[in-house]
Amino acid sequence: MEPVLEIRNLNVDYGLGDKAVHAVRDVNLTLHRGEVLGLAGESGSGKSTLAYGLTRLLAPPGVITGGEVVYHPERSPAYDVLRLTDNELRAFRWAETAIVFQGAMNSLNPVHKISTQLTDVLRAHEPKMSEHSRNARAREMLKVVGISPDRMEAYPHQLSGGMRQRVMIGMALILQPQVVIMDEPTTALDVVMQRQILGQLIELRERLGFSVIFITHDLSLLVEFSNRIAIMYGGRIVEEAPASTIYRDALHPYSKGLLGSFPALRGPRRELAGIPGSPPDLAGMPSGCSFHPRCPKAFDPCSANIPVLGRPGTPDGSVRSVACWLHPVPAGEE
Amino acid sequence: MTIPTSSIEQVIPGQGSMAQPESVRPGKAKRQRFLFLRNGKAATGLVILGVYVVLAIIGPWITPYDPSARGNDLVQPPSADHWFGTTHLGQDVFSQVLEGTQSVMFVGFLAGTIATVLSVLIGVTAGYLGGKADDTLSALSNVFLVIPAVPLMIIITSILENASDTLIALIIGLTSWSWNARVLRAQTLSLRRRDYVEAARATGEKTWRIVIFELLPNLTAVIASGFVGTVIFAVLSEITLAFIGITSNSGWNWGTILFWAQGQQALGQGAWWWFVPAGLAIAFLGTALSLINFGIDEFVSPRLRSAGKTKLKTASGGTVRMRIGFTPVLSNSAEPHTHARPLPREAVK
8 A cells, every 4th residue: 555644763851961851762654545554552651742742732741752754645756754844744744644632622713704714724735726716715614514505604602513513524634635643533422422423534635635644542333433543641642453353352461451441342251351550651651561561461572671662473463563671573574 | 664662762761751841840930930031121221220229229328419519610511521411500410310210210110019009909809899899999080090190190299398209100000000990990801701710709719819829920911011100100190290390399309300400401501411311211211111022021931931932942053943934843854855836826827
């Protein structure tokens, strides 16, 4: 599959010098064209920091201390997002990569009409567009996300939570970006609405062909909707595999813990187990594998060395990687 | 993908999370204390205000001439003998401005303090207690709001012969607290419904403690700006009273200078040195107080505070510019990928 966004060795810190907190460490991740990549993990595992870091949206004191974020446009050569100048970055954002923010329901300005807020971005990115075609595009976008275009003149408070969420998604898609980053977009909604919106998102993705990075702490949601899942812990990716593989056969004890903490709809009854302890303090990470103090299967090498994310020697040869000493990377392989 | 494990371990020492804050603390406390002065606006304002305070205290002793003493040089422009020139009676304008500083500063700050204390007491109490207390106190501040302060001051000071500076400050202070009280009441009404205040009330904290520890810190910026505003208002009021000749003209303040300059048609005579120094003194005092006000605003609001510090030093000695929306990228050691750039939208289509 063709990659659209490649994250290479991305490191993100909060603060500078000795006091810096390493929130994202050596993350390598590839988003392929047209796929939904799920990013899961507990609060404070670095999911949102990763998403905002790769778009350079982190507020001070966030700094990117290294790595590359290579974007592959559809018809022109690839470039590193982290090397763009301010104006280039402005042009890149939204047109190539759009974000639906955490708590998107409150991201709409309460004193402006939906139409104003939808056409605002068109005015900025495509100044030559006429007023009429701007409005036409906004109407079309509302229709695409399942809102009647006659709500164009509504104010945000006149819409329900789910509708506001859809407006936000429509707004993110209005310039037809290749990559859409969704940071817990459905957290504030009830499960019925969540399902509806996500179903619609998948449908839209098939129609418009964008790729999605979907950030959530709700692994059950990802199992259903994403193609691949990357699990983050303590600022690192600890496991990455196709969604069904993770669901059936998670290798990392942390992924297993996450999967064991929600009930399955079908299948035999089983005991639900949480993960003991609490997420690590990023300022004082444990040595070795950062999960080892909470890991039920920790053994000698876990506290001494950091496991490397790599392909374990699985017999079926599926494309997956894990960072765990239980599943060491065979020598010679990366 | 292999990661050099050793270098990572150097970055993250195996100490517990508690060890780190301990070692950082002494340096941090020191820096916090002078944080207010690191703000350029506040520092400038404080320096100017400091000069005024020093002049107010030592002014009367360092005047080169007795400000009321008549001389032979009538209406002289500034010279080495008379830095700010002389009046129609040969009085030294520089001495008058210096002598006048004390009265202006005294009245300004005393009135500002009285008005601020009153506005906090009445405004916060009304806002926090609500109900009957709020109605009564709001009615009181509404009454004071519609009292025209300057005419009232004119009436009171003209009844009392030879009103002293303290009395003038009292009158100004007692008539100018109501605007701030209203602002504080409105802000308190909004604050008292916030979750942390509700939580403090639910845990049974005493009213005075909630007001002092939960509400007042959030009102600091409002109170400070109210104080600064009232000081400026009081200074201008005192100068107005002196300028229109209501208060006694035996003592000197900048308004008295302007009173005489106006009375003797300084402008018509082209004697600019007579009124310009006093006017500039008023303007600089106002500027200093406003700068301090801006500084307080930035200092009190954590969001403005961090936004102020845009340039930071990295460990390697370089500087990083912190901006919202453009996260800085440090030392990218990897070789440049390509020079490709995003194409304009039209070109792609």
